[in-house]
Amino acid sequence: MKRFVKFNIFALIMTFILGTNVGATGIGSNIEVSENPPVGAETDGGVSTQGLGQPTKSHNLKNGSMPFSGVAQGSNLFTNKYFTGASNVSIEVHNTHKSTLKYKLYKKGRITAVETFTLKPGTSRISRRSVDSKGKYYIKFYAPSNFSGKVSR
Helix, strand or coil: CHHHHHHHHHHHHHHHHHHHHHHHHCCCCCECEECCCCCCCECCCCCECCCCCCCCCEEEHHHCCEEEEEEECCCCEEECCEEECCCEEEEEEEECCCCCEEEEEEECCCCCCCEEEEECCCCEEEEEEECCCCCCEEEEECCCEEEEEEEEC
């Protein structure tokens, strides 16, 4: 009986640990987004994040659009690359989650968001915005989320 109780406790703990990470790191579900902001990006607290495996590259929109998609239950997601090279950008987002999706556009080096968006469940939005063509921008998606889209010029 003791062995059965120990096994059930172990199984419960493992289910909890694995269950909290599945939505944020599902294989094949996140495209060009991660839990880490691009290197050098300012976080909400004003601290620049540095670490192994974080993106250091930019995507020039003159070379084509930058697609992305992601799924997360408890983690915020960031585009894996900055986007740059256009003075006007089009941000297309499709919210396939049952909750409202909140996402923000940031410029590298700024603590506050350039713009904040909300998107109702099951809807899509294309937002056009004038930006600094030499600036580096990224998007932060707030959990819970299930989305896809692209940035283009």
